[in-house]
Amino acid sequence: MFGWKGQILRVNLTCGKISKEPLDPVEAKNFIGARGLGTWLYMKEVSPKVEPISAENNLVFVTGPLTGTMATSGGRYNVVTKSPLTGTIAASNSGGHFGPELKFAGYDAIIFEGVAKKPVYLWINDREVELRSAEHLWGKNVPPTTDALKAETSEEAKVACIGPAGENLVKMSSIMNDYNRAAGRTGVGAVMGFKKLKAIVAKGTSGVQVAQPAEFWKTITDARQKLIAHPVTGHFRNKGCFACSIGCGRISKVPGGRYKSFGEGPEYESTWVHGASTGVADLEPIIKSNCLCYEFGMDRGGCHVRGYTISPEILGIPEKLDPNTTEGKAQWVKLFQDLTAAVDSAGLCLFTTFAIGADEIAAQLRTATGIDYTVEEVLKAGERIWNLERNYNLNNDFSKADDTLPPRLLKETMKIGPNKGQVVLLDEMLPEYYKLRGWDAEGRPTKAKLEELNL
Ligand code: SF4
Known part of the structure; x- marks a missing residue:
């Protein structure tokens, strides 16, 4: 296979068995990778009624076909499970x-099943894969865990691990990789902690083969030039x-005093969570608490990027949309949701x-995988993934009643500013959205829609 490595690793933590399985090319094409493929692999094997913190729940680490290629910002992976939060x-x-390192070692995904008796970590050294004791690491924060694992495996290895938050089943715990990068949302760290899986350490030596190298290089060069020239993505470095040509990370340092700290961030979410929402106006304690969250492996925000219509409403990207109207909003939401699902899945x-x-x-995707992905097919794959997720949640007793917002946004009018007197008119937009999605009036995908999407 091109783009994908064509191999899945399965690790049963209860009995310690490790096996390798081929990736199904049809499933890969339909669900692309990462978020989509991971959700499909998870749902095939785990009941929607499973308790998130239980031995029956699986934890899937999964990359996309562009992960580890030189595609623009193609370094992403997803962790899929049922959220304990x-x-x-x-x-x-x-x-x-x-x-990327997981792919260089030869794997598109790892499926973890069961629960280990004692803390372990998975060491993936190309084809050699073994579970090792992590008892000496249990209780340690993310940086010393990462340092110790690199020292006892390879300095070139990449580490994804949990800190004390995940070990203690904190429902907003993250899985941290490369010290400061977080699979943060939804409490996936607690599932890893329950499984007594402290870390995954990967080191690989094989690259990712693409189907049409010259054409692929041209597409990524074009994309990179657009990113560099754009006012939003071109100025970080x-x-x-x-x-990644964007380079949005930043390092903060408080050199001394009570809040002495050094680390990555804080980003928008963490500044808001540790600052405005707690009434703290001083940046130093915000930096310190953000650093502590990284060290403990704890999440700091909510997800606002599943359908980011802020982009057209505020920034006018790809075109300006009036934030004060409901007209056309449902269509934009659907488009952004489908595109986001495809981007997340590509890696x-x-x-x-x-x-x-x-x-x-x-x-x-076309030049990397050799599959003739058109724009329509990419968006269709995104729609398939969105419906797959929707169905899972409906089968788990979520319903139309959960398609809502906090009462404050629906009932309490804005007191000041250009939006004075407004609330979110969700009830006006939701029926239109369901219709566009091909769902019934209760927000359930119809049989015809599921068949159209091959679900
Ligand atoms: S540095 Fe920022 S823009 Fe680049 S891949 Fe990472 S999160 Fe995305």
Whole structure:
């Protein structure tokens, strides 16, 4: 296979058995990778009624076909499981260098089953894969865990691990890779902690083969030029994930005093969570608490990027949309949701979509995999993934009643500013959205829609 490595690793933590399985090319094509493929692999084997913190719940680490290629910002992987925080399907996305390294070692995904008796870590050294004791690491924060694992395996290895938050089943715990990158949302770290899986350490030596190298190079060069020229994605150039020209990471340092700290961030979410929402106006304690979250392996925010219509409403990307109207909103939401699902599944960073769209993503997928992905097929794959996730949640007793917002946004009018007197008119938009999706009035995908999507 091109793009994909064609191999899945299965690890049963209860009995310690490790096996390798071929990746089904049809499943790979239909669900692309990462978020989509991981959700499919998970759902095939785990009941929607499973308790998230139980031996029956699986944990899937999964990359995309563009992960580890030189595609623009193509360093992402996803962790898929049932969320202990929300009870819904979880696909938590992270960047850094861990996802590419997993592919260099030869694997598209790892499926973890069961629970280990004592803390362990998985050491993947190309074809050699073994479970090792992690008893000496249990209780340690993320940086010393990462340091110790690199020292006892290889300095070139990439580490994804949990900190004390995951070990103690904190429902907002992250899986941290490369010290500061987080598969943060939905509490996936607690599932890993329950499994007594402290870390995965990967080191690989094989690259990712693409189907049409010259054409692929041209598509990624075009995309990179657009990213560099764009006002949103072109001005960072700080610390970056694998193959990223954007480089949105930043390092903060408080040199001394009570809040002495050094680390990555804080980003928008962590500044808001540790600052405005707690009434803290001083940046130093915000930096310190953000660093502690990284060290403990704890999440700091909510997900606002599944259908980021802020982009057209505020930034006018790809075109200006009036934030004060409901007209056409449902269509934009559907488009952004489907495109986001496809981008997440390809292994790209969503940040790229400020500057590139479905055209460029389809071209990268086409030239990398050799499969004739068109723009329509990329969006259709995104729609398939969205419906797959929707069905899982409906089968797990979620319903139309959960398609809502906090009462404050629906009932309490804005007091000041250009939106004074407004609330979110969700009831106006939801029926239109269901209709566009091909769902019934209760928000359930119809049989015809599921058949159309081959689900
Ligand atoms: S834009 Fe930021 S988060 Fe995305 S891949 Fe680049 S450095 Fe990582």
